[in-house]
Amino acid sequence: MAAAVRTRRLLVRQAAAAAAAGGGAWALGLFLLLSPRLCQADETPARRFEYKYSFKGPHLVRSDGSIAFWTHSGNAIPSADQVRITPSLRSQKGSVWTKSKVNFEHWETQVTFRVTGRGRVGADGLAIWYTSEQGLDGPVFGASEPWNGVGIFFDSFDNDGKKNNPAVLIVGNNGKLVYDHQNDGASQALGSCLRDFRNKPYPVRVKITYYQKTLTVMIHNGFTPNNDDYELCAKVENMIIPPDGYFGISAATGGLADDHDVLSFLTFRLTEPGKQVEEPADSEIPDEEKEKYREEYENFQQDLDKKKEDFQKEHPEMQGEPADMFETVNERELRQIFEGQNRVHLEIKQLNRQLDMILDEQRRYVSLMSEEMKKVPSGQPLMGQAHQGQLENIIQYQQEALRHIGELRSSITNAVHHAIQVSGGATGGYENVQHFNDIKEHLHVVKRELGTLVQRNVAYVEKPKCPEIPPFPSCLSTTHFFIFVAFQTVLFIGYIMYRSQQEAAAKKFF
Numbered sequence: 001m002a003a004a005v006r007t008r009r010l011l012v013r014q015a016a017a018a019a020a021a022g023g024g025a026w027a028l029g030l031f032l033l034l035s036p037r038l039c040q041a042d043e044t045p046a047r048r049f050e051y052k053y054s055f056k057g058p059h060l061v062r063s064d065g066s067i068a069f070w071t072h073s074g075n076a077i078p079s080a081d082q083v084r085i086t087p088s089l090r091s092q093k094g095s096v097w098t099k100s101k102v103n104f105e106h107w108e109t110q111v112t113f114r115v116t117g118r119g120r121v122g123a124d125g126l127a128i129w130y131t132s133e134q135g136l137d138g139p140v141f142g143a144s145e146p147w148n149g150v151g152i153f154f155d156s157f158d159n160d161g162k163k164n165n166p167a168v169l170i171v172g173n174n175g176k177l178v179y180d181h182q183n184d185g186a187s188q189a190l191g192s193c194l195r196d197f198r199n200k201p202y203p204v205r206v207k208i209t210y211y212q213k214t215l216t217v218m219i220h221n222g223f224t225p226n227n228d229d230y231e232l233c234a235k236v237e238n239m240i241i242p243p244d245g246y247f248g249i250s251a252a253t254g255g256l257a258d259d260h261d262v263l264s265f266l267t268f269r270l271t272e273p274g275k276q277v278e279e280p281a282d283s284e285i286p287d288e289e290k291e292k293y294r295e296e297y298e299n300f301q302q303d304l305d306k307k308k309e310d311f312q313k314e315h316p317e318m319q320g321e322p323a324d325m326f327e328t329v330n331e332r333e334l335r336q337i338f339e340g341q342n343r344v345h346l347e348i349k350q351l352n353r354q355l356d357m358i359l360d361e362q363r364r365y366v367s368l369m370s371e372e373m374k375k376v377p378s379g380q381p382l383m384g385q386a387h388q389g390q391l392e393n394i395i396q397y398q399q400e401a402l403r404h405i406g407e408l409r410s411s412i413t414n415a416v417h418h419a420i421q422v423s424g425g426a427t428g429g430y431e432n433v434q435h436f437n438d439i440k441e442h443l444h445v446v447k448r449e450l451g452t453l454v455q456r457n458v459a460y461v462e463k464p465k466c467p468e469i470p471p472f473p474s475c476l477s478t479t480h481f482f483i484f485v486a487f488q489t490v491l492f493i494g495y496i497m498y499r500s501q502q503e504a505a506a507k508k509f510f
């Protein structure tokens, strides 16, 4: 097929070259003839899920023990999450089959299963079928013989002793072939691969595709939870299967036994690109089935009404409006969220007020310092230029502190703004989380800035202890002020020396 495509591509290239060179109408005709087919070969088919040929948990089994749209037979036990085709007991046989035949040509099935047993060797195996008749019971992995169609066998037991099992085989049959059990169908397989599918940590998955007469079997070995870890097992080209058939899955045990559990069987219709998918008409659901479902619904409704009445008779005190007496889990959660948000909102508001007060205090302090500085005549000798420098440093620091507090304030204002937004419109869960994250971020900024301020205060203010702020208006005399400045400078220089000593010691250490 690949060779054919290559040849066609070569022809297309030659034709295009000839046409480009003005080589004649025939070349252009050939180009037009070949190109659409080439495009089609590259396109993937459209895929549609077919519920009537599928089953999976968590509500796999119906109340009467059956599987919707499927028939089960033998020792098969359907449950909510899986169908146990055979339990791990000796000589068991079971199978499940679709109730109706497929009405489409190309398909893909994905089967998820587990084969588990306590022994190092298990038996007999499992088979996935596409056949013209349901093989409800028989000798070939629990299904009947002969069959018209194809079976994909997961053969656990090595009957011929060639140490080539567990293995996966594709066996086609036109209704005449008798399966060669003794040799594990070695001479009859159209394709096969060696795969150990027993006792795997995750379910084994198989993807079988029948498209444009090619049957492909891909296997996921069950070693990883990743659903896409498929590997090619075998491919059969030019495979002819019945135009309509039943899907089935069967299993059998012998002297040795495994649990054969099928977790899901999913079928997809494949449609060639450009072809229309016929929509199933309503009439496709048989009247008999419709009637059955309607009856089931009515019975359920009547049952429910009766139970309601009985409950009201038994609990007359519960009549009235029980819904108003209790809040639901959702209502309670919502109320708690609102209350929490209101508390956060109030706290932030309070913090904002306190910061405003600190800011005012700082401004007052800075203006006071500046005024005092101005009062000193510029020509008057100070206690040294160094003192003047220190004083300017202090003022600079104070202004920096002011700036930090200003930033803090704007952060908090933002946080309050967000909190108002959140409490105002608490609608989507995701948005709430976003707002909370924003608030959290702002609070982190506030915390960090406060940390910086505290550190600086410890470094600059507390160690060289500041005198108390003089009352406003100031009655501080110039002498007192310079004594204070001198005292602070001595402390500051002492601190700087201490710190440089520490740093020198640290350097030595390293």
Ligand SMILES: [Ca+2]
Residues within 6 Å of the ligand: 124, 155, 156, 157, 158, 159, 165, 181, 184
């Ligand atoms: Ca075998």
Ligand SMILES: [Ca+2]
Residues within 6 Å of the ligand: 157, 158, 159, 160, 161, 162, 163, 164, 165, 183, 184
């Ligand atoms: Ca063998």
